[in-house]
Amino acid sequence: MPTLTIDDLGITTQRHGRDIALVDGLTLTLETGRILALVGPSGSGKSLTASGAQGVLPAGVSRRTGRVLLDGVEQRPSLIRGRTIATIMQNPRSAFNPVKTMRAHALETLTAVGHRDAGSEDTIRDTMAEVGLDDPARVLGLHPFEMSGGMLQRMMIALALLTRAPFLFADEPTTDIDLVVQARLLDLIERVARERHLGVLLITHDMGVVARLADDVHVMSAGRIVERGSVRAIFDAPAHPVTQSLIAAHLALYVDEEAA
Ligand SMILES: Nc1ncnc2c1ncn2[C@@H]1O[C@H](COP(=O)(O)OP(=O)(O)O)[C@@H](O)[C@H]1O
Numbered sequence: 253m254p255t256l257t258i259d260d261l262g263i264t265t266q267r268h269g270r271d272i273a274l275v276d277g278l279t280l281t282l283e284t285g286r287i288l289a290l291v292g293p294s295g296s297g298k299s300l301t302a303s304g305a306q307g308v309l310p311a312g313v314s315r316r317t318g319r320v321l322l323d324g325v326e327q328r329p330s331l332i333r334g335r336t337i338a339t340i341m342q343n344p345r346s347a348f349n350p351v352k353t354m355r356a357h358a359l360e361t362l363t364a365v366g367h368r369d370a371g372s373e374d375t376i377r378d379t380m381a382e383v384g385l386d387d388p389a390r391v392l393g394l395h396p397f398e399m400s401g402g403m404l405q406r407m408m409i410a411l412a413l414l415t416r417a418p419f420l421f422a423d424e425p426t427t428d429i430d431l432v433v434q435a436r437l438l439d440l441i442e443r444v445a446r447e448r449h450l451g452v453l454l455i456t457h458d459m460g461v462v463a464r465l466a467d468d469v470h471v472m473s474a475g476r477i478v479e480r481g482s483v484r485a486i487f488d489a490p491a492h493p494v495t496q497s498l499i500a501a502h503l504a505l506y507v508d509e510e511a512a
């Protein structure tokens with residue numbers, strides 16, 4: 253079973269001339285065919301963990317420690333991005349170049365990972381159909397502004413699949429999308445992950461998403477993992493106060509929805 257390990261990741265920022273830890277001693281392992289949810293309150297370090305592992309940190313923060321291992325062998329972050337790890341981000345609109353068509357985006361992705369060939373147009377259309385984008389020939393000619401958020405998110409999933417990376421990082425993939433479309437996109441992510449046997453790091457603050465999709469859960473608080481377990485164990489017997497409050501927030505919302 254291929255595994256991807258983030259080992260002892262430490263990320264800091266400078267405040268008033270001192271190092272502040274934003275992610276601290278974080279270790280986790282993904283396995284292909286399993287969905288691991290990384291949950292935690294806003295600001296707990298989930299997104300920095302994902303970007304730090306891929307060597308794409310924002311300005312103002314730096315990686316102090318940490319390695320990424322593929323089947324136990326250390327990898328250069330620049331070589332795993334796109335090839336070993338594909339990503340789906342929160343805001344699909346900002347992930348696309350506004351002046352480029354979907355065809356240009358798809359061809360660029362294939363070129364970047366070295367899979368562009370004479371059959372590319374067919375591969376792209378098949379992959380778009382796989383993620384539920386009907387009429388790929390038409391959609392390939394569209395620019396981002398001509399598409400809904402839900403369509404763009406499907407296209408981002410198609411681009412992730414085109415890389416043929418065995419691991420997928422999805423950072424709050426449905427947060428910016430309306431509720432009905434959210435549920436369909438979550439089902440889609442789950443279906444393609446299972447069919448293609450991907451190892452998924454699913455970042456979310458929403459325990460409803462976790463209950464729906466994940467196999468395993470790691471809970472983050474203030475830059476550290478404070479609890480790990482199967483979805484079942486985390487919901488049945490949450491041990492850490494942060495886990496308990498995430499579940500309480502989820503249950504409160506769920507009861508409201510049931511009553512409405
Ligand atoms: N570029 C940055 N410079 C300084 N601090 C940052 C930067 N990006 C994030 N942080 C801080 O790091 C912490 C974790 O951020 P993040 O990983 O985005 O949290 P999460 O994704 O869990 O909501 C937050 O306190 C945030 O303010």
Ligand SMILES: [Mg+2]
Binds near residue numbers: 423
């Ligand atoms: Mg985040």
